Amino acid sequence: MSSSDPNALKTHQAATTPTARSSPSVQASRQWFLSDGRPASDSHPVRKGSIHTYVCGQEAFQAIAADIEAAHKSIELICWGFDPAMALDRSKPRRPESPWTSGETYGALLERKAAQGVQVRLLVWYNDAGSCVQNNLVGYAQPAYDHYPGGVVAETWAERNRGRIGAAYPLAEQRQDYCTLWWRRATKGHIGNLEVRCRDGVKDAVKASLADEADKPSSEGGQLKGWFDEQKLVEAYATHHQKPILIDFDHNEGATAVGYIMGLNSVTDYWDTSQHEFDSPLREPSGATAADLSKAQEAGALVDAVLPTALRLGLPISRRPYRDYAARLTGEVLVDVNLNFVRAWDRARRLPELKGDGGNSISKVSPPVVENLAGMDPQTKVPRSALSGRRAAPAKLMAACNAKGPIVPLQVLRTQPEEPYADGQTRQAFDKSIKRAYFHATGEARNYLYLENQYFFYEEWARHLKAARLSFLNGVQTAPAASSEARMLHLIVVTPQPENVGMVPRTYDTLKSLGEANSMRNQHEKIEKELQSQKTKFLKFIGPSDIAQSAQKIQAPTHKVDGELVQDGKDLALKVIVCKLATANRASPKALGAARDIYIHSKLMLIDDEYLLLGSANMNQRSMAADSEICVATSHQDHARELRRTIWGQLSGQTINGGAGTPQEVADAFKNFSKLAAGNFDLIRAGKAITGHLVKFVDERVASDRVG
Structure with a gap:
């Protein structure tokens, strides 16, 4: 895009307005939406619906938990990252199986809804190298210990220390083990009605998109000891960064359908109140060690300046404050949220099975339910019947808007x-x-x-x-x-x-x-x-x-x-x-x-x-x-x-x-x-x-x- 051409993307609709010679002035409204429906955008039409914007994770995650609790037929999530051990609604009491947080964990909530017959579909970004660096799938893939530099988590802390746990079972390790055991059950098909798929960036498509940019990524220099330059990091390690949620899209013809579009990741770091307290037990303990901070700084990361001091003084402190937003949506705008999910789900693959014995010696969870694989392809473990047919707007999709504020124009x-x-x-x-x-x-x-x-x-x-x-x-x-x-x-x-x-x-x-x-x-x-x-x-x-x-x-x-x-x-x-x-x-x-x-x-x-x-x-x-x-x-x-x-x-x-x-x-x-x-x-x-x-x-x- 040339700096001398402010409309190089050609997003404005031209209009001719007649004026009188005696009064050659005109008043015009501004065009905010792409194409503004004239002609209608084929890919992103302006639709009707309601919107409520939540500030920070406390409000947003609590609303998401309530909507998931009310789900009748389907819960569909696209996540950059997923943390089974995080609690969404932290106004609830602490549970014995998750002493690191207040309330029910996200993993347990989805597992419980699946047991009620609700179909849960979880689509995550996964790259065997990138996910280890980002730790976006907590308990599944990360550089877990010094002798195990990356990949998927092969064993839990308790399994590595079998017979020697006693009373010394660190809270951070309990949390990590909880996540690992959840991923084992989920990826092995042991949670009925819950399926996890994954996707990664498509390098050729990313390169084509970047070729259209005015400023290309640089191939000079390189972070990480010269191994990766900017161009390679963007082209070869593109992520799927979306985080929408869609609930009951086609239940009762969409009469109670609800969705979310947000910046919040489904990882506990992103939970905070809008007051952003300096230290809050509701944000969970930091869990960072001096070694963690040292490695982060060596990699060029900006470390929360409070943590090194707290560690040196032996003072407990919560994870750092975070700020973000989420929009709760109802109405026909969910057609586009649904299309985004369906297209991605149908070309995604099953998240690779997390190996291990999957014993329940750590987290107190209900006995695993073996998934019925009769309708699955034996090679890919992907259902033979895809979601591609679910594209039309259900007849009652606008019904959920009635008591949720004004009907407004929305564009996905x-x-x-x-x-x-x-x-x-x-x-x-x-x-x-x-x-x-x-x-x-x-x-x-x-x-x-x-x-x-x-x-x-x-x-x-x-x-x-x-x-x-x-x-x-x-x-x-x-x-x-x-x-x-x-x-x-x-x-x-x-x-x-x-x-x-x-x-x-x-x-x-x-x-x-x-x-x-x-x-x-x-x-x-x-x-x-x-x-x-x-x-x-x-x-x-x-x-x-x-x-x-x-x-x-x-x-x-x-x-x-x-x-x-x-x-x-x-x-x-x-x-x-x-x-x-x-x-x-x-x-x-x-x-x-x-x-x-x-x-x-x-x-x-x-x-x-x-x-x-x-x-x-x-x-x-x-x-x-x-x-x-x-x-x-x-x-x-x-x-x-x-x-x-x-x-x-x-x-x-x-x-x-x-x-x-x-x-x-x-x-x-x-x-x-x-x-x-x-x-x-x-x-x-x-x-x-x-x-x-x-x-x-x-x-x-x-x-x-x-x-x-």
Whole structure:
């Protein structure tokens, strides 16, 4: 995409509007959805339904548990990762079989519903190497012990220590063993009505999708001791990153069907409250060891700074705070959630059987139920009857919407290199509708653009935003009368420090493109010194590194006194603030520090109280072109406005919420956010308690290579 062409993706529908000579002005509404139904998008039509957005895992997982409990016929889950030992609803008492958490575990819940006759289908991402690194299937695949570097878990802790357990059975090992035994039963077909399938990225499809990108992954340098460069990591290790849930789609003609699209992974790390307490037993114990932290740091990972201190002092501490969102959906929008599941399920394979004796000496579970394999293919263990016929909308699908709030327009969007995209203007071999929606909606922003995302390293998007602003402002200047829409746009970005040092360069590029290079001053100075060194006689024949060359190409804007960005001498009517999140330590600040970073796993965009997009997609090239992703968008103003007020209030300690979202209220909120974030940054350095969670984004690390 050229930075001079803000509509290179051709997502806008052209319209001709007649005007009178005496009054040549016109009022027009903004097109938020792709194709907007004119002509209808073949792949992603705008449908009707209801939406409720949950903030953080406590609310979302509790709602999911209730909907699973109410399931009559089917429970279908697509997961990047699955943790059988996590509890969804932690308001329930602790159980003897799972002393590490409160409430019933996810594995036990699904097993119990399957025993009631509900068909449970679980589709996970699995790669024999990637899953060991990510530990996304807890208890199934991970680098379990020093002498066993990877692959599937061959034996439980109890089996390795048979006869020597006694009273010394570490809680972390009990938890891990619980997961391993669950996976054994599930993959061997010992849980009736529960089937687990897996899928992995298709390299050729991913390469074709990436070939369409303006900025290609780099083949220079390499993380992990030079074994993997960015290009290889993205092309060969694409993941299936979706996390939708669909319940009772065709039960009673869809009258009680419900679904979820979210960023939350089904792993216990992602459970947290919206208060993000510094330490909370409900988040489960950290379980990290000094050796774990050392290995993570060697691999370039950013370690929760509180953990090393807690380990050194022998202080127990919970897993770190996490922030994310989930959307509960009902109505005909579930047709597209269903199609996404059916297509993926029908081409997936059975998750390989986890070997072992499968003894029940560890977790107290009901006796295993042997699955009836009469309808299974003996070679693949995949049912002969696939789900491909389940495509039509059940007759009563809208019935579940009646008591769930207003009926609103909704659009399901995806990144799926293995499946085509089609609408009235475009036909492609790969689905990039999430990227198209992000770029399209960004160009429509006039008042504020709020991004909360786990990653923020997609510089192509930053170029697009600037080009869209210039195009819009040029149009305003040529209009016969000034447009009331020609106001300042306030971009608020909330993102964590990159989780791996290899992600620093792309993050720096994106921030530099938005005039925020000083947020990563050390990386900026390293690149500038390298570029200057090429001018010396001694080093002039040594070309700059790929990272420096990439950064050199970026056209960084300058700032006016009031913070407005100026690109190539032209005002952008754009102001930017970049923040991270932290939570105050009000219990023991002297021992563990004044604050603890909140890990932002969110994938949310809000624009002007008129558009909401959330789901599984990050603001990086992986999510826009390589990994499979799914999001949902709506243009319902009341929903977007209330969510914005809730979020801004939470992050500011209820001191700022933007009110009704008028231009003046947004401008005031932006200014106050900037003051709050800068003030909290200084308070943390002074060892004092902060207000709310917003903190000025600063990353002082320096990177010499990249990860994708």
